[in-house]
Amino acid sequence: MKKNEVPQDKSNLESANFKELCYAVDENGEYTTVNSTGWDPKTIALDNAIEEINARVADAKNRVQNNQTSPIEYYMELHKMDINILASYVGIWKWRVKRHFKPSVFKKLSNKILQKYADIFEVSVEQLKKLEHGN
Amino acid sequence: MEIKFTHHQSAHCENGVVSNLMKHNGFNISEPMVFGIGSGLLFCYIPLLMVNHAPAITYRAMPGFIFKRFAKRVGIKIKREKFKDPKKAKTRLDENLNKNNPVGLQVGVYNLAYFPDEYRFHFNAHNLVVYGKQDDTYLISDPVMEGVTTLTDKQLEKVRFAKGAFAPKGHIYYPTDFPKELELESAIKKGIKQTCREMLAPMPIVGVKGIRTIAKLIRKWPKKKGVKVANHYLGQIVRMQEEIGTGGGGFRYIFAAFLQESSKILNNDKLAELSKEMTQIGDLWRDFAVDASRIYKNRAAKTDGYNDVADQLDIIADKEEIFFKKLKKAI
Known part of the structure; x- marks a missing residue:
């Protein structure tokens, strides 16, 4: 990549006033660094990944409302987690976390366990139960 | 208190932290030098491991390996520590800052407040340098950022004790001993x-x-x-x-x-x-x-x-x- 070929496309970095560093060669063939505002191929990949996450969140929300899963799964998706990550944050075995996805099991959970989840998701136990969150 | 530390932006966090810490200690080592000596280049597909619901592929060596190999090959010594107790992790960080010693930290990206939202995923192998503290705010030199930034002690504790794959466990590291000339x-x-x-x-x-x-x-x-x-x-x-x-x-x-x-x-x-x-x-x-x-x-x-x-x-x-x-x- 030549210095003048370093892409300066519009991207989501702009909102944070952030430029990333790329390596490129100058007119004399010497390596140098150039700041880049973004590059379309990766912006599209990132946008797609975020869309995918949003779709997972919406799907989980739907299933909570249809009583097919518990709000824990919804909050897990909202925080871009999977079961492995969530289990290690709450310090509960994976198979138990999975069980807590069942609405019937979720209803019977003790306040202590609910509080653990609520702390991780940064909501109150009430909000956790009702599928409401701060933002 | 603030340690006199010069922030240089780099492409990659781990190389950048090492290069910046070396420069702070009087050795002018570029980011590519750290990357190359530490054998950072790689291509590896990790079957069975899924990241963001997709197969895991990496273009670089495992987190931490670059610095480890670099240190061994040029002959510097590094001190590393991990913690179970966040309080101890904080005490050790403060001790070093009091001794005028900027340190490298391994952190998770998800709760890194100054990162753009879209880039905050559960990725736990990010690296940054802490070079000072004012009241309960830490002064941060994150090599991928253009300039320096800050994190409150609560924010810093959260990213130091992120969970999941490669959990940092408060990982702190800094060079302790240098040869007269690097080999x-x-x-x-x-x-x-x-x-x-x-x-x-x-x-x-x-x-x-x-x-x-x-x-x-x-x-x-x-x-x-x-x-x-x-x-x-x-x-x-x-x-x-x-x-x-x-x-x-x-x-x-x-x-x-x-x-x-x-x-x-x-x-x-x-x-x-x-x-x-x-x-x-x-x-x-x-x-x-x-x-x-x-x-x-x-x-x-x-x-x-x-x-x-x-x-x-x-x-x-x-x-x-x-x-x-x-x-x-x-x-």
């Missing part, structure tokens, strides 16, 4: 030799063979997984390749910069030639990213597209195989 020449040779060995390893998931395996998988994905999932997987490959920190082209340009710098230190013209060749290979990786993005941009893509990008990877694999064989002979 750069032998270190460069060792770094290059290991990179060649890994890229040419006779294993289907590593190096050149790993690239061929991924090419094969890409051909299968649309039929086996459906277009939607195939596109998601393809997008993930491009993201890993071009994510902030790679310097472009899956670290190939940083590696080329390292070869260029090394050719001057070792007085070896062959390395300068090979640097040019690596730049061209980097350009091929960029072309692959452009064509892959065309596929996942319009969702109803033809299967031809997948075969085309897989062909591109096969060509890259062939070129890298020839390249690393030549590089091995050049030193």
